Amino acid sequence: MATDKPKLEKPVKGWACDLGAPNEPPKGQLFPLGDSPNHVDETYLEFHFTSLGIRGVLMWFGFVGLIVAVNGARMELNDFPPEYPFLFLIGLIGMYVGFWSGVLCIRSDIATPRDEPIRFNRKRRKVYVYRFHYCWWNPFSRTRWGVKPVSFDWDDLRAESWGQIGIAAGGIAGAWGVDIAVVEPGTNHVIDRFRLAGSNTDGINLWAIARTYMQQGPDA
Structure with missing residues (x-):
């Protein structure tokens, strides 16, 4: 049930309303919108989710960054004599930023899984999130990048609908979605969050x- 004020101590950014509690019976008709579930049976229901909506875009930005890095290296070797340390420093910074941003964009594009599913296990009353981690300041790390699945108790979940409006190149742009907060048992204190759906899904x-x-199970 939607409320006029957030129930949680730290509501999601752009909070619009709180949705029904985990064990509160849903009201109204359900519609099969968006992608079909990955799987559903008596044991678990699994939804598709991806944190990277469009693939290939970041990779092109990465190539641009690498080109900037190569040009910065060329300028360092050919165009900036030692008697101009300021220009030498500018070229060095451009080379570093271009190389770092290029590698970060390319790895973010190719390393992010195509599916980061969210699994609702009815037997265990658990929710499993296939969470992908990345490290923006160290795109070369082997341990800070990768999938680290986490599990939460079903009774500790709280859903919040959110919406945000911003200014984009073509004018005003909006985004909306539903985030799931994980609270300490018996409280409204948020200890973790994960996204259930973004703007392209209801x-x-x-x-x-x-x-x-x-x-009620899968037959409902």
Whole structure:
């Protein structure tokens, strides 16, 4: 049920309303919008999720960054004599920033999984999140990048709908979605969050489907 004020101590950025609690019966009709579930049976329901909406875009930005780095190196060797330390420093900074941003963009594009599923296990009353981690300041790290699945108790989840409006190149742009907060048992203190759906998916309907499944099973 939507409320006029946030229930949680630290609501999601752009908070619009709180959605129904995990064990509160959903109201209204459910609609099969967006992608079909990856899997559904008596044991678990799994939704598709990806944190990278369009592939290939970041890679092109990465190539631009590497070109900037190469040009910076060329200028360092040929165009900036030692008697001009300021110009030498500018070229060095450009080379470093171009190389770092290029590698970061390319790795972000190719390393992010195509699917980071969210699994609702009805038997164990657990939710498993296939969470991908990256390190923006160290694109070469082997340990800071990768998938680290996490699990949460179903009863500790709280869903929040959010919406944000900003100015883009073509005018005013908006984004919306549904985030799931994890709270300490018996409190409204948020200890973790994960995204259920972004602007391209009806997150409110997904949350209602998940609640129906966890309460009544797949036949509901």
